Structure formats: C-alpha cells, structure tokens
Amino acid sequence: MKERLARLKAIRKLIKTYRIESQEILLGHLQKEGFMVTQATLSRDLKLLKVGKISDGHNGYVYTLPGEDDRQEHERTYVHDFLRGYVSIDWSGNMVVIRTYSGHSDSVALAVDNLALDDVLGTIAGRDNTVFVCLREGITGEDFMAQMREKIPELED
Known part of the structure; x- marks a missing residue:
C-alpha cells in the first residue's frame, strides 16, 4: 500500500x-x-x-489533474499579487527575505505559499513589508529563485 x-x-x-x-x-x-x-x-x-x-x-x-484549470487560474492570481507587492528578494543559506511595498507582506506570503514550491517549508508575513521564507535543508536562495522564475518568468533579477 x-x-x-x-x-x-x-x-x-x-x-x-x-x-x-x-x-x-x-x-x-x-x-x-x-x-x-x-x-x-x-x-x-x-x-x-x-x-x-x-x-x-x-x-x-x-x-x-482534476481542478487543474482552476488551480492554474488561482496561480495566475497569486503571481499577479506577488509581482504587485514585492520589492526585493535576498537570502542567506536556506532563509529568504522578501521585502514588499507597505501593506503587501500578507498577500506576497500567501502567493509564495500557494505557488506550492516543494522546497518551501513555510512563510511568515511581517507586520508590514517583510516576508520570511524558510527553505528545506540544503536548498539555497539560488535554488528558490530558479523555482520562482519557473513559476513567474516576469520576475526581475
């Protein structure tokens, strides 16, 4: 089984x-x-x-898969929310910090969560303009960025 x-x-x-x-x-x-x-x-x-x-x-x-069309539509919405809200992305080891425009940390964290990246353990939205992303052990910020660019080709370097 x-x-x-x-x-x-x-x-x-x-x-x-x-x-x-x-x-x-x-x-x-x-x-x-x-x-x-x-x-x-x-x-x-x-x-x-x-x-x-x-x-x-x-x-x-x-x-x-069932619901795939709905999932793709939702994913496009999350991509739009992410692009509208993020300012910069930086990392150290398996920790990523995403700076956002004021008031956008919740929507950017939700977008990252819903992009369903296998190597993201979770996110924490700050009070106003920061999102913390914890990656699986051994996954680097460069790996995270590569995955994000697959999901969001418009993502700037």
Whole structure:
C-alpha cells in the first residue's frame, strides 16, 4: 500500500511538472523515478486520480489533474499579487527575505505559499513589508529563485 501511495504522489507530481501526452510517456517517467508498473496498473491509477486529458491548444492532448484549470487560474492570481507587492528578494543559506511595498507582506506570503514550491517549508508575513521564507535543508536562495522564475518568468533579477 505504501508503494501505491508513493506512486500516486509521483504520478501527480509528474503530471504537474511535465507535458504528458500518453500513458507510454508517463510510464517512462515513472520508470526513471524507480516505479516499475504495468500499463494496466497505471491505467487504474489514472482512473483513481480522476486524471483527464485536455487540448494543448495545438494538435494534441495532455494529461491534467482534476481542478487543474482552476488551480492554474488561482496561480495566475497569486503571481499577479506577488509581482504587485514585492520589492526585493535576498537570502542567506536556506532563509529568504522578501521585502514588499507597505501593506503587501500578507498577500506576497500567501502567493509564495500557494505557488506550492516543494522546497518551501513555510512563510511568515511581517507586520508590514517583510516576508520570511524558510527553505528545506540544503536548498539555497539560488535554488528558490530558479523555482520562482519557473513559476513567474516576469520576475526581475
């Protein structure tokens, strides 16, 4: 059972991370992650997770998780809130400090939390214009910035 839960978590992560067009491609990614499963097992997992396919806007279809469209819309809102409120980002080790415009610390911290970066343990919004971000052990400010730029390409250096 434990392996199944780990596999389901891996499937969700892969669908969120990569552009998965077929079960064959997903099986390849799972094998790279160390999961050896049959196509029939994968098919049951996808049904259990209620994975669907949506148009990629070109000539194909990609896998999507339930609520993914809503999540993407919310993520765009959080990106907008972050860009509107932040002034600068600095770090030391696995601690990041984001300076914000006055009164924007809550919305910037909420945005970081809701961008669902795996390496962020949590945020603390200051009283007015500062957000503290704690990263997982071994994750640096540079790693954090790389993840943020993936989510927010408009983020300035």
